[in-house]
Amino acid sequence: MAGEKKLVEQITPRDVDFAAWYTDVVKKAELVDYSSMKGFVVLRPYAYAIWENIQGIADRLFKETGHENVYMPLLIPESLLQKEKDHVKGFAPEVAWVTHGGSEPLTERLCVRPTSETLFCEHYAHIINSWRDLPKLYNQWCSVVRWEKTTRPFLRGREFLWQEGHTAHATAEEAQEETLRMLDVYARIAEEFLAMPVIKGRKTESEKFAGALATYTFECMMQDGKALQSGTTHYFGDGFAKAFGITYTDKENTLRHVFQTSWGISTRIIGGVIMTHGDDSGLVLPPAIAPVQAVVIPVAQHKPGVLEKAAEVADVLKEAGVRVRLDSSDQSPGWKYAEYEMKGVPLRLELGPRDIEAGQCVLAPRTGGKETVPLEGIAAAVKAALDTVQKTLYDRAAQNLQNRITVAHTLEEMAAGTKKGFVKTMWCGAEECEDTVREVTGGVKTRCLPFDQTPVGDVCAVCGKPAGKVLYWGYQY
RNA sequence: CGGGGCGUAGCGCAGUUUGGUAGCGCACUUGCUUUGGGAGCAAGGGGCCGCAAGUUCAAAUCUUGUCGCCCCGACCA
16 A cells, blocks of 8 residues: 555666656656746756755855856847857857847847857957956856757756856966866865766867867766766867957057956756766755755654754754754655655654653664764754765765776777776877767767876777877766 | 657546547545554545647547657767
């Protein structure tokens, strides 16, 4: 009877169908609702709260590194988008166009921003005149639109929320430093707060951002062995500056072009959190970004004193800075346990008459196990337990990452290794070898040239020619 | 954009083959009893069957079109 009931709300197990599991979790944890337009979803309060927490962390780190927030227009005139050739070639196939104002056709159509490089460049051309105006370290929080063909909540939408940093510098060196600095900031957000270990590196020529001289990435490993490109930073050199006429006068009174960067992370990273930490009971959230870090479940709450004590405990935790919720609804305790597991709340406190009498409560971390702790000093115990959950999640994910990296020396070994996860090989640098691998494996692409270039051989795993570069490969979302 | 699956109550589905008063479980409302892993009984409320056109005395059911969702490929954060 109870089993039958459970079937109604059941989540498809990960090893049965990982994609179905993902969709189940997204729906049942009440993260998104579909709208009537393909690729456009409603971010429900719980998902938006997660995003706000990620935003809060990122925004603080951006400001600590000297960046300021701005807001650019939603629409880009076609002529402005056209100014940088590689850039427009990369984005033109997936932009949405506005062609009418009211019922009047526009003389020039306007694209809904797929990214805002062109707008920032136009603005920078206006406001940068002297070396004293540099650097410009701007960031924008917004949504962008890209007309994707296949869509999935968080992982690929036609509209998604993100932040895009755009900076302008006096020298190439300074801009290159910025590109790497922000990659480190991203890696820190992922590892320290999202509990997602990363592999940092540089994209190959074929995987670069449209218009960039160099693209850097941090790659995360999901539980099913696929990679998620979670964020990228780009070095533009002075290419955009030349296309848009962004010049300044240096100290020697010489007219020079600026050097630029851009970098972004999006709500896609929430999909990464789901697929990194989730389990067959639902979502599992790292405490650092969980909207509710601890939920207090009163047991036999109609009995005198129980609710009062539960509220008191919740208040103590709130006072101590824990994001806590007391669920005093009249659902059964078992129902509440399952509900908050589904929603990935990192820590559950059970408090019933027996506990109150003994001056204790039960702590049940989402990562497993249960322990009884005294109510005296509960705030410290809860904080310690949250730290443990955060660390356990990171360690598990790091273990998964390590287990899923194989070194390969031949195409056959690569094909086998990519079924499991990342494959690390030597690479000759030829784009043809990238194409060969993609064809042979049906979709494997290069992930990055890792910063750690310790050789694992001396010939290219694809063509057998002498090779000096270490390269990661893998299937990706 | 190719191949496959699917749109019926908030969610999950049956009913479509063979046209004839729209159903089930969960959720929801009210009341009582319950509460340490998705509680029980009773009485209720809720649907232009995705949308549009057609065939018919009659369409959830047949025809055509269209929109959307999911999965697998190709393309992309």
